[in-house]
Amino acid sequence: MKILVTVKRVTDYERKVKIKPDGSGFETEGMNFVPNPFDEIAVEEALRLTKEHGGDVVVVSIGPNDATQQIRQALAMGAQRGILVQAGELDSDAVARVLQKLVEKENPDLVLMGKQATDDDANQAGQLLAGYLGWPQATFASKTEGLESAEEKAQKPGVKVADGWASVAREADGGIETIKVQLPAVITTDLRLNHPRFASLPGIMKAKKKPIEEIPVASLGVDITPKVRVLKYEEPPARLAGVKVADVDELVNKLKNEAKVI
């Protein structure tokens, strides 16, 4: 089976992002960029699925030329080839339309995506893509057996594929819901689907030689007019110092009249 996996270049979640003084975006100077962690889970799942069923994993990123670094990381994990759609900042709808074009070109049996990117947490592109393609979708894929299970230790996929259908365990509020979708489909991955492997040194060396196709977004003929406009970024208000109260009466009084929470 052929699986298309998305990998978004996002700011390193271990470092604090700085907002530009005019609130128009983030400071990128000195920032470290990493693959979206949910996408790494998608890459891992794709690699496990193709190991079990055969086939290829194609990695797609939409972003600046430097996003080849994140594609290379997925190639170092074991994916076969990469596609970079060279573009500036796109909203979820434009991303879904660009991906739709690529899916029509590549004809994968499955699209695997992180459920959301850790930079804007929009959680829309996968659902929109399935809608535009008219494909079934299964979002927030998880692992029924859990991350401490023997299945996970044996690096078995959590998404079960058989006879042209995929069975997907989804995390719902009350527990785990399992649904079946007919392939081709779009599946988005949640945190507890797998532990992604680390890119190994031999993998990194091999990834150097794997092909990455570069496609300027304009050449795809997709309408990428933004539907969402970012007005401004700002820091959440700094936490104020606490106060000591003398007794319960004062506490209740403050909660009622100052914080107005009771």
Add this chain to the structure above:
Amino acid sequence: MSAAHPHYTEEHQAFRQSLRRWVDREILPHVEAWEAARAFPRELYAKAAEIGLLGMGFPEAYGGVPMDPFHVIITCEELARAAAGGLSAGLMSHSIGLPPVAHLGSEALKARVIPPVLAGEKISALAVTEPSGGSDVANLRTTARRDGDHYVLNGQKTFITSGMRADFITCAVRTGGEGMGGISIVVVPGDAPGLARTPLEKMGWWCSDTATLYFDECRVPAENLVGEENMGFMGLMLNFNNERLALAANAWAFAKVAFEEALGWAKERVTFGRPLIQRQAIRHKLVDMQADLLATQAFLEAVAAKMKAGEQPIADICMLKNHAVACMEHCAGDAVQILGGAGYVQGAKAERIYRETKVIAIGGGASEIMKDLAARQLGW
């Protein structure tokens, strides 16, 4: 560090990023418990093999992966974040145990010994030092006499890293006359009859096992001879440069970890109404440490660049090792001083690093030997 760094390529950076996360997940949460238990789990070798850590620098045909000296520096730097030299030394003991086999061994021996070690299934150790002497390799006393299809070993080896657990012990023995011309190397299997081992308690490096090995009519198959009989001395010397570069990189990396801990503490700790870092006595100390670290790093990278270009700058490597050890002694000592009581109790990285300065000053060529060798190499 940007991708345009003169020594570190994009692939180096990718390796660093992967290794850093591996250390975060597989080592940092457990290292205190391993130190207390005086051992890290054997399974860690297989995990290290998965990310290519064990294969570094060995032939691809045997499961290795090509590398250059900057991969060594990256590895030392990232593993040093655990501030446990014993972990670095124990996990990587094959980096001194296997090279004689890789350089001189027969195809059959290489195919039997190297792949399982690089896969993390077997552990490799190097045994050269004896109770009667370490630096004076040419005069080692453990003997091996040929008896049919076997060599029969008698003698002792000591201070052997991974000595308790090793499945393959690359052992220097005397098969011929006196001096360097009578030395051979044999790979002693961990279960060889006549081999006994006892563990050693140490000042530092707690989570690595260190052993004394006793050979009492110990029988080793003759096909475990590495290269030719009485030609072993060169095989031992061949890897000394790489080992010493790694030791220098380790010393510098541990110095940096101690410095960073002290710097963080100096910013946080308030005495007499002001953070420590605003006190001249402390900020000057920290600047001196930082300057020492930067100078050592520059020296380290300059030597690594020469080695990457194919040179073997022996005098430079000797002086670098001593310089890096001095940097570690300086930074570890001052870090503990800045941390005060918090630096003296267990739990502080600086406390452990301080206890582990001597092992790098002594192991892999003691500072005094390094100076003598450097002077000789310089033609003095």
